[in-house]
Amino acid sequence: MLNFTIVTLFPAMFESPLNHSILKKAQEKGLISVVLVNPRDYTTDRHRITDDYPYGGGQGMVMKPEPVVAAIEDIKIRMPRAKFILLSPQGRVFNQASAAELAKEEELVLICGRYEGVDERVKDFIDDEISIGDYTISGGEPAAIVVIDAVSRLVPGVLGNAKSADDESFSNGLLEYPQYTRPEEFRGAKVPEALLSGDHERIRQWRRQMSVQQTQKRRPDLIGRVDLSPEEKELICNQRAPVYVALLHYPVYDKNRQIVTTAVTNMDIHDIARSGRTYGIKGFFVVIPVKALQRLALKIIDHWARGYGSQYNATRKEALALARVKDTLDDVLIDLEQEYGVRPRIVVTSARPGGRRTSFAQLQDMLINTTHPFLIILGTGWGLTETIISQSDYVLEALEGWTDYNHLSVRSAAAIILDRLLGR
Numbered sequence: 001m002l003n004f005t006i007v008t009l010f011p012a013m014f015e016s017p018l019n020h021s022i023l024k025k026a027q028e029k030g031l032i033s034v035v036l037v038n039p040r041d042y043t044t045d046r047h048r049i050t051d052d053y054p055y056g057g058g059q060g061m062v063m064k065p066e067p068v069v070a071a072i073e074d075i076k077i078r079m080p081r082a083k084f085i086l087l088s089p090q091g092r093v094f095n096q097a098s099a100a101e102l103a104k105e106e107e108l109v110l111i112c113g114r115y116e117g118v119d120e121r122v123k124d125f126i127d128d129e130i131s132i133g134d135y136t137i138s139g140g141e142p143a144a145i146v147v148i149d150a151v152s153r154l155v156p157g158v159l160g161n162a163k164s165a166d167d168e169s170f171s172n173g174l175l176e177y178p179q180y181t182r183p184e185e186f187r188g189a190k191v192p193e194a195l196l197s198g199d200h201e202r203i204r205q206w207r208r209q210m211s212v213q214q215t216q217k218r219r220p221d222l223i224g225r226v227d228l229s230p231e232e233k234e235l236i237c238n239q240r241a242p243v244y245v246a247l248l249h250y251p252v253y254d255k256n257r258q259i260v261t262t263a264v265t266n267m268d269i270h271d272i273a274r275s276g277r278t279y280g281i282k283g284f285f286v287v288i289p290v291k292a293l294q295r296l297a298l299k300i301i302d303h304w305a306r307g308y309g310s311q312y313n314a315t316r317k318e319a320l321a322l323a324r325v326k327d328t329l330d331d332v333l334i335d336l337e338q339e340y341g342v343r344p345r346i347v348v349t350s351a352r353p354g355g356r357r358t359s360f361a362q363l364q365d366m367l368i369n370t371t372h373p374f375l376i377i378l379g380t381g382w383g384l385t386e387t388i389i390s391q392s393d394y395v396l397e398a399l400e401g402w403t404d405y406n407h408l409s410v411r412s413a414a415a416i417i418l419d420r421l422l423g424r
């Protein structure tokens with residue numbers, strides 16, 4: 001039995017939501033109970049005032065601390081073990097895990113703010129502050145109803161079939177699989193064959209796969225926290241665009257903004273290849289037109305991918321096997337066009353601020369559910385030239401810390417960019 005006590009200036013707002021469907025039945029079965037407490041009943045003045053003007057001026061009114069705290073203290077005497085929660089847009093954002101946590105309590109007190117919210121000092125008398133999302137509503141009452149509903153569903157016995165809460169969106173960290181009911185065909189759209197097969201194992205597998213796919217597509221922020229099998233991880237990798245990285249040694253600027261060719265470095269080749277392998281890129285191009293430097297790059301790559309190094313360290317072999325040496329960026333584009341039949345979408349990176357930038361989140365979205373290849377170009381020296389940047393489809397936002405020092409090595413930048421775009 002879970003008892004909710006709601007502290008609200010508008011108790012009538014709860015009448016309808018509590019008197020229908022699942023919440024009504026849960027109360028009738030004695031699995032939950034809801035008590036409404038009005039802070040106005042705890043005022044001591046003749047006009048029963050519960051709000052006042054904000055100190056410092058500004059819009060709206062603020063809920064006075066005395067009636068709310070008097071209500072809290074009175075409830076505490078009757079229910080010393082109760083957990084006191086203030087509904088507030090500044091609280092931790094409510095989700096299925098918080099609902100599950102609250103469903104273990106026996107007594108929950110939900111305090112609803114109104115106007116500009118409650119006086120800050122009320123927060124000394126509560127245990128937790130919960131927001132139902134990053135938007136502002138006019139009062140805590142709709143938020144309290146959301147919390148009561150989500151928590152009550154997890155109280156044993158409230159849902160007819162105890163299993164139905166297990167499959168729902170968020171219960172295992174994933175969004176739910178698509179649901180269908182009769183008819184088998186609606187306006188030309190058929191129910192997926194797996195669901196009609198009657199084969200329980202096949203249905204279970206289809207649902208799990210759809211859940212993983214839906215979550216990856218719609219809520220990539222959730223998928224990273226879920227335990228996935230190696231096959232499911234592979235499914236996620238295969239569902240996104242093939243990504244390639246090119247490390248450009250020409251044309252790039254030097255510190256005087258002259259266009260130069262930079263030298264090949266052993267560490268860049270190793271580290272970008274290793275980051276690339278970790279995050280599942282399909283290939284890594286080292287672009288260098290100077291023949292002597294090409295030979296040096298090839299010597300490093302061959303040593304680890306095919307020569308003695310490949311026997312000495314197999315994981316290094318896997319990473320360096322991604323690397324290819326090319327004369328020019330055009331050669332890279334021709335290679336990819338031959339392989340995919342389309343010109344890859346070109347993404348450039350630049351540490352220089354300004355201009356129109358694509359955010360990491362936007363690019364991450366673009367990479368999902370497409371087979372179109374993407375090429376991320378990294379510059380060396382003092383960065384990619386304007387000509388290269390003007391040929392690109394997207395200029396990725398700069399990596400920035402909270403200082404004005406911005407001199408990441410290209411291999412560090414590569415690791416951060418790949419993690420943001422392709423990491424869990």
Ligand SMILES: C[S@@+](CC[C@H](N)C(=O)[O-])C[C@H]1O[C@@H](n2cnc3c(N)ncnc32)[C@H](O)[C@@H]1O
Nearest residue numbers: 087088089113116117131132136137139140143
């Ligand atoms: C208009 S809001 C006050 C907003 C407050 N001035 C601020 O900017 O943080 C009035 C009341 O609605 C409730 N409320 C508004 N948005 C909420 C949210 N996202 N989650 C939970 N409660 C919310 C809170 O109880 C709040 O005290």
